[in-house]
Amino acid sequence: GENVEQHPSTLSVQEGDSAVIKCTYSDSASNYFPWYKQELGKRPQLIIDIRSNVGEKKDQRIAVTLNKTAKHFSLHITETQPEDSAVYFCAARGLDTSGTYKYIFGTGTRLKVLA
Amino acid sequence: DGGITQSPKYLFRKEGQNVTLSCEQNLNHDAMYWYRQDPGQGLRLIYYSQIVNDFQKGDIAEGYSVSREKKESFPLTVTSAQKNPTAFYLCASGSASVQETQYFGPGTRLLVL
Numbered sequence: 001g002e003n004v005e006q007h008p009s010t011l012s013v014q015e016g017d018s019a020v021i022k023c024t025y026s027d028s029a030s031n032y033f034p035w036y037k038q039e040l041g042k043r044p045q046l047i048i049d050i051r052s053n054v055g056e057k058k059d060q061r062i063a064v065t066l067n068k069t070a071k072h073f074s075l076h077i078t079e080t081q082p083e084d085s086a087v088y089f090c091a092a093r094g095l096d097t098s099g100t101y102k103y104i105f106g107t108g109t110r111l112k113v114l115a
Numbered sequence: 116d117g118g119i120t121q122s123p124k125y126l127f128r129k130e131g132q133n134v135t136l137s138c139e140q141n142l143n144h145d146a147m148y149w150y151r152q153d154p155g156q157g158l159r160l161i162y163y164s165q166i167v168n169d170f171q172k173g174d175i176a177e178g179y180s181v182s183r184e185k186k187e188s189f190p191l192t193v194t195s196a197q198k199n200p201t202a203f204y205l206c207a208s209g210s211a212s213v214q215e216t217q218y219f220g221p222g223t224r225l226l227v228l
Contacts, residue, residue, distance in 0.1 A: 034216050043205060043219040044158070089157060093217075100165035101146055101209060102173075103217060107157040 002027040004092050006106025014114050019077045021109045023090035026071070030092040030104075033073045035064060038087045038108075047088075048075070080113045087111070118142040119220035121206050126225045128193065128200060136191045136223045138206030147189035148207040148217065151175060158205065164189055193225065201227050 003026045013019050025033075031052040036044035050057045050064045050073065057064050063076040077084055090106040119140045128134045138147065146165050150158040160173030164183040178197025183189055189208075193200045203224050209217035 032216070036219075043221050046216055046218070049216055096171065098165070098169075098171060100163060100171060101217075102160070102163060103148070104160075105150075105158045 002030075002092070002094065002102075002104045004090060004104045004106045006090050006109060008109060009107065010110045010112070012112045012114060013080050015080060015082060017080055019075075019080055019084070019111055019113075021075045021088055021090070021111075022072065023074070023092075023106050024070075024072050025092040025104070027092065027094045027104070028071065030094040032093040033064070033066060034091050034093070034103075035075050036089045036091070038089065040086075044089060077111075080111075082113050082115050085111055085113045119206060119208055119218055121204075121220040121223050123223060124221070126223055127228050128225060129228050131195045133192055133194050134225070136193070136204055136206075136225070138189045138191065138220055139187055140208040140220075141187060142208060142210075142218070143186075144208035144210050144215075145186070146209045146217075147183070148209070149173075149179075149181065149189070149191045150205045150207065152203040152205060152222075154203075161191065161204075200225055 005024045034049040037047045038044040048062050050066050061078045066073040087108045087110050089108050091103045093103050096102045122137045148163040149161040159175050162181040164170035180192045205222045206220040207217045
């Protein structure tokens with residue numbers, strides 16, 4: 001079945017440094033790739049997304065890149081701050097056999113930004 | 116996100132009991148989803164629905180049931196057949212439009228007494 005692999009599972013960086021989280025998906029028909037940030041006990045919140053017809057998207061300190069050929073996409077956070085500490089999930093969206101959008105999530109990356 | 120509500124925030128289940136988690140959205144979204152999240156784990160899909168009166172099983176549907184009688188509502192029942200129901204349950208909704216993403220409700224934490 002479809003699968004999304006996410007690495008690393010934990011990541012510690014010094015405040016001000018950059019953080020990179022990588023995901024690989026298996027379904028070549030996937031056309032949309034959101035990234036969510038989840039703080040402890042809270043709901044996942046969308047932070048950035050990218051569609052399959054775009055190679056890169058940036059929003060202030062956050063950027064996402066997509067390599068459709070390799071089926072890789074990555075989240076880049078620059079100038080990290082303590083409030084960036086959370087669990088980050090990638091996801092890939094595709095259509096199932098009934099024509100319904102279905103999301104496959106990565107297993108998450110726990111990011112710790114050390115002050 | 117404010118357009119998706121889940122209740123209750125905490126739910127306690129006794130042995131052999133069925134419990135129902137509520138999910139309502141006022142975003143006019145066609146698709147709704149239920150996910151289970153165990154501590155320190157990712158999100159696993161339980162059930163999802165694109166239209167009223169139709170739904171599909173996700174990866175871990177055993178021990179759960181759903182209904183979609185109204186576009187706005189997608190309740191999840193955790194049956195007694197689900198032997199390990201303790202988890203954080205997240206409901207989400209999304210448009211069928213390729214332009215829109217999926218948004219999550221605040222979640223229900225289910226605990227077994």
